[in-house]
Amino acid sequence: MIQNSKPKILIIDDEATNLQILNEILKNEYSLFFAKDAEKGWELANNEFPDLILLDVMMPETTGYDLIKKLKDNQVTKFIPVIFVTALTDVGDEEKGFKLGAVDYITKPVSPSIVKARVKTHLSLVDSNEVKITRLQIIQRLGMASEYKDNETGMHVIRMSHYSKTLARAIGYSEEGAEEILNAAPMHDVGKIGIPDSIIQKPGKLTEEEWQIMKRHPEIGAEIIGDHHSSLLKLAKSIALTHHEKFDGTGYPYQLKGENIPLEGRIIAIADVFDALTTVRPYKKAWEVEDALGYLQKESGTHFDPKLVKEFLTVLPKVLEIKAEWPEDIEKSK
Numbered sequence: 001m002i003q004n005s006k007p008k009i010l011i012i013d014d015e016a017t018n019l020q021i022l023n024e025i026l027k028n029e030y031s032l033f034f035a036k037d038a039e040k041g042w043e044l045a046n047n048e049f050p051d052l053i054l055l056d057v058m059m060p061e062t063t064g065y066d067l068i069k070k071l072k073d074n075q076v077t078k079f080i081p082v083i084f085v086t087a088l089t090d091v092g093d094e095e096k097g098f099k100l101g102a103v104d105y106i107t108k109p110v111s112p113s114i115v116k117a118r119v120k121t122h123l124s125l126v127d128s129n130e131v132k133i134t135r136l137q138i139i140q141r142l143g144m145a146s147e148y149k150d151n152e153t154g155m156h157v158i159r160m161s162h163y164s165k166t167l168a169r170a171i172g173y174s175e176e177g178a179e180e181i182l183n184a185a186p187m188h189d190v191g192k193i194g195i196p197d198s199i200i201q202k203p204g205k206l207t208e209e210e211w212q213i214m215k216r217h218p219e220i221g222a223e224i225i226g227d228h229h230s231s232l233l234k235l236a237k238s239i240a241l242t243h244h245e246k247f248d249g250t251g252y253p254y255q256l257k258g259e260n261i262p263l264e265g266r267i268i269a270i271a272d273v274f275d276a277l278t279t280v281r282p283y284k285k286a287w288e289v290e291d292a293l294g295y296l297q298k299e300s301g302t303h304f305d306p307k308l309v310k311e312f313l314t315v316l317p318k319v320l321e322i323k324a325e326w327p328e329d330i331e332k333s334k
Helices: 016-026 038-048 064-073 091-100 112-126 129-147 155-170 175-187 190-194 208-214 217-225 231-242 263-277 289-298 306-314 316-325
Strands: 008-012 031-035 052-055 082-086 104-107
Touching: 008 016, 008 038, 016 031, 016 112, 031 038, 038 052, 038 064, 052 064, 052 112, 064 082, 064 091, 082 112, 104 112, 129 175, 129 190, 129 231, 155 175, 155 263, 155 306, 155 316, 175 231, 175 263, 190 217, 217 231, 231 263, 263 289, 263 306, 289 306, 289 316, 306 316
Parallel strands: 008 031, 008 052, 052 082, 082 104
Antiparallel strands: none
């Protein structure tokens, strides 16, 4: 449950001694992954989405040059910065590496202070505040755009995002991990952009045909978000795709059951439903908080993860503070 907030570094080198040296230098500050050949390095790069790769050049079969070409040609890994760590010192070798997309060179035998400084510098460039803030604003605004189709102000995404963060902290997420939940949650219903207004805004019960169309919005949302190296957008895609799954396996789109539903999907399910119940929608009046809590408890173990429902009840005072801070008419009062 607890999220690791340390930057992730993938180290690829065919010599175990070199891996051990870099492990000793970096292990206290970063989450490290190791590969002794290009094939394993490629697999880890695509599965773990590291923030930085330290790559040896001279490896048997597939060289570091060959691997970086492959990484830069792949949409998922092309933006991961690669630093070559190599005994090659010829200017031509460095020039070749930079042309292939490397951001830096560290020569062997490595100096601990140089390794730490280069790693820190390139991670700070990747995760610059300006890029991060801009990306978050785009995500939040796109999430709000989807809510304007069936919610007058779009305040729903703000409230449920904060509910989600509060619940994530309660179950053991780090502050950084919970903040990522907060920032990814607004995209949960972005797929509604692809659903006709006549269905989204219908005041009465949907027909079976209309309901089948409505149930497509998680997959549409996942398609809109797409595949990215960014952990935030990966999380947003998972949330969009799984927040309508139910704990007993009767949800959609994949009928996932229990803990097969990603934890983020189970968190958002509670936050989303609680806020939807306690606010006005085209098809219903707002429920009282007590009635909404009763529904969560009634559906505990069927719709919702029972452990998360219990935790949600423990943080209810904070939830109600958030609800009061972001009322539906907040934009009218500004």
